Amino acid sequence: MGNGWKLQNKYCFRYVIKMEVKKISDFVWELPKTGKMNVPARIYASEKILSKMKIDETLHQASHVAMLPGIKKYSYVMPDGHQGYGFPIGGVAALDYKEGGLSPGGIGFDINCGVRLIKTNLTTKDIEGKVQKIIDNIFQNVPCGVGIGGQVKLSNSQLDGVLSQGVGWCLENGYAWKGDSDHCEENGCLKPNDPSEVSPRAKNRGSGQLGSLGAGNHFIELGYISKIENPNVAKSFGINKEGQVVICVHSGSRGLGHQVCSDYIRLLGDKFGNMDLPDRELIYAPSGSEEADKYFKAMASAANFAWANRQVMTHFIRKSFSEVMRKSPEELEMDLIYDLTHNIAKIENHGGKVYVHRKGATRSLPKNHENVPSKYRSVGQPVILPGNMGTGTWLLVGGPKSLEMSFGTAPHGAGRNLSRTAAKKQFKGEQIKEALLKKGIYLKAKSWKVAAEEAPGAYKDLDEVAKVAHNLDLANYVARIKPVGVIKG
Amino acid sequence: MSFKYIEHTADMEIIAEGDSMENLFIESARAMYGIILNLLKVEKKITHLIEIETKNKEDLIHDFLDELLFLLETKNMVFSGFDMKIHGNKLRCYCEGEKFDSEKHEEGSLVKAVTYNKLKVWEMDGSFKTNIVFDM
Numbered sequence: 001m002g003n004g005w006k007l008q009n010k011y012c013f014r015y016v017i018k019m020e021v022k023k024i025s026d027f028v029w030e031l032p033k034t035g036k037m038n039v040p041a042r043i044y045a046s047e048k049i050l051s052k053m054k055i056d057e058t059l060h061q062a063s064h065v066a067m068l069p070g071i072k073k074y075s076y077v078m079p080d081g082h083q084g085y086g087f088p089i090g091g092v093a094a095l096d097y098k099e100g101g102l103s104p105g106g107i108g109f110d111i112n113c114g115v116r117l118i119k120t121n122l123t124t125k126d127i128e129g130k131v132q133k134i135i136d137n138i139f140q141n142v143p144c145g146v147g148i149g150g151q152v153k154l155s156n157s158q159l160d161g162v163l164s165q166g167v168g169w170c171l172e173n174g175y176a177w178k179g180d181s182d183h184c185e186e187n188g189c190l191k192p193n194d195p196s197e198v199s200p201r202a203k204n205r206g207s208g209q210l211g212s213l214g215a216g217n218h219f220i221e222l223g224y225i226s227k228i229e230n231p232n233v234a235k236s237f238g239i240n241k242e243g244q245v246v247i248c249v250h251s252g253s254r255g256l257g258h259q260v261c262s263d264y265i266r267l268l269g270d271k272f273g274n275m276d277l278p279d280r281e282l283i284y285a286p287s288g289s290e291e292a293d294k295y296f297k298a299m300a301s302a303a304n305f306a307w308a309n310r311q312v313m314t315h316f317i318r319k320s321f322s323e324v325m326r327k328s329p330e331e332l333e334m335d336l337i338y339d340l341t342h343n344i345a346k347i348e349n350h351g352g353k354v355y356v357h358r359k360g361a362t363r364s365l366p367k368n369h370e371n372v373p374s375k376y377r378s379v380g381q382p383v384i385l386p387g388n389m390g391t392g393t394w395l396l397v398g399g400p401k402s403l404e405m406s407f408g409t410a411p412h413g414a415g416r417n418l419s420r421t422a423a424k425k426q427f428k429g430e431q432i433k434e435a436l437l438k439k440g441i442y443l444k445a446k447s448w449k450v451a452a453e454e455a456p457g458a459y460k461d462l463d464e465v466a467k468v469a470h471n472l473d474l475a476n477y478v479a480r481i482k483p484v485g486v487i488k489g
Numbered sequence: 490m491s492f493k494y495i496e497h498t499a500d501m502e503i504i505a506e507g508d509s510m511e512n513l514f515i516e517s518a519r520a521m522y523g524i525i526l527n528l529l530k531v532e533k534k535i536t537h538l539i540e541i542e543t544k545n546k547e548d549l550i551h552d553f554l555d556e557l558l559f560l561l562e563t564k565n566m567v568f569s570g571f572d573m574k575i576h577g578n579k580l581r582c583y584c585e586g587e588k589f590d591s592e593k594h595e596e597g598s599l600v601k602a603v604t605y606n607k608l609k610v611w612e613m614d615g616s617f618k619t620n621i622v623f624d625m
Contacts, residue, residue, distance in 0.1 A: 109604070420497075
């Protein structure tokens with residue numbers, strides 16, 4: 001079969017490019033440059049993972065990304081890649097700063113969706129019999145699920161402060177510790193930003209949502225270090241022993257970020273037409289245009305909202321935890337290990353200035369890179385790889401080949417392999433709760449339907465994803481985290 | 490009139506169908522609300538008028554659904570009744586509903602956004618159809 005229009009289902013035709021995947025090595029595959037592709041696509045995956053990618057539109061979407069102007073080297077797919085919209089999830093592309101562009105769809109609606117890891121000085125023994133109380137207390141203090149409900153209501157000027165300062169605003173307003181911002185990517189404030197490039201409608205959506213988790217794949221996970229693979233690096237990150245209790249938070253920029261993305265896709269479409277692209281979600285602001293400048297500033301503002309959102313949640317998590325443990329968060333040494341974004345575009349230098357788009361992909365910098373926080377510079381940037389409700393999280397460190405192989409990028413999680421409808425047919429929320437409890441994991445979910453959609457069986461094997469990243473030296477093993485309690489929206 | 494959910498690994502994709510453009514839009518709203526809650530439980534207590542004008546039908550259905558998400562996030566409102574008129578690319582809809590109640594409405598998942606991926610409105614065999622992907 002060659003390229004051409006194919007019947008997708010009863011109603012839909014879609015232009016399908018014949019996908020011939022060439023094996024380069026055990027974990028590296030290539031889609032050769034064909035048709036309108038400007039570069040080939042490189043897929044980092046095991047054979048097992050690749051077989052799943054072939055079932056949905058992952059590879060098709062990677063070939064679309066390769067059609068963007070000024071794209072450097074390859075259109076990359078990380079090992080947790082799966083079908084998204086426009087870019088695949090796990091898609092990475094560097095577009096030339098002068099002759100390329102900036103694509104809102106290459107970042108996604110949830111601008112700066114990201115994850116952070118908080119440590120404690122406790123061990124599993126210290127929280128024995130208290131997991132349910134800790135989780136219930138956090139659930140009480142951190143709003144989640146559908147509808148209105150942030151912890152902090154913001155005036156217009158306060159919101160502008162959040163958008164321009166990110167975690168810095170939280171520090172000024174008592175929601176952060178001195179030092180929290182040092183352990184955030186971009187110090188929790190992406191520049192250049194400009195709140196005036198964010199529409200009033202987006203601001204309206206965000207003003208009541210600061211400090212809220214959201215729903216879907218967003219979560220708060222209470223876990224412990226089950227295995228330390230690299231004690232030296234772990235120690236630098238504040239991980240000293242197996243059994244140490246940690247907390248992982250996954251959320252984004254809520255309705256504010258979603259609206260910024262919608263606004264700019266419309267604006268770019270109105271100004272530039274469909275730009276001869278196969279998917280409207282790939283539309284881009286050409287490099288050097290006024291629109292590229294405006295979108296970057298709006299996106300950075302939304303990213304700062306997301307950093308502040310995770311920071312405000314951290315404040316209430318510290319509070320909830322300390323109430324149950326009857327000790328202050330400082331006594332419990334609840335320091336932030338790291339906060340990273342996995343839906344973003346950055347202006348970076350990789351032998352020339354480029355817009356690096358990471359959509360469901362994590363920046364992963366090796367040791368001695370200037371953008372690694374000084375405390376970690378001698379070992380590398382922490383990379384947090386959350387899995388699903390049952391399997392927990394991998395803590396990795398930026399690997400020596402990431403800059404050369406993926407513009408300094410690693411995967412962002414396990415990635416789905418079952419659709420939400422299929423997961424709901426296969427699993428029931430209450431049964432998931434029972435099954436997790438038998439494994440020693442307490443689940444608190446706002447909606448049982450979401451719990452079913454997010455069932456452990458709906459995700460790829462996290463260890464397989466981490467194995468590919470580790471073997472390719474995109475990011476290397478540091479420690480494995482197992483969950484004991486999870487909050488889902 | 491009907492809608493169905495299409496397999497999509499990460500997000501939710503729908504195909505909706507209506508015997509008129511208005512009914513197509515209403516079916517799409519029902520499909521979206523079907524992800525978020527149980528629409529049968531939403532009572533028609535409050536009326537809210539939505540008026541939108543765009544350049545084409547795709548943008549019109551996008552903005553209509555986006556407005557429903559906006560009203561949920563900013564006013565906590567959900568709607569089960571729609572009295573709609575569409576002329577060209579102009580929409581006027583009286584929406585009837587009530588404040589969202591997680592327990593009463595059997596809360597489901599949160600739709601983050603209406604995407605432009607695959608977004609299409611077309612007419613075939615005398616009925617109107619649309620294909621929409623929601624970001625979850």
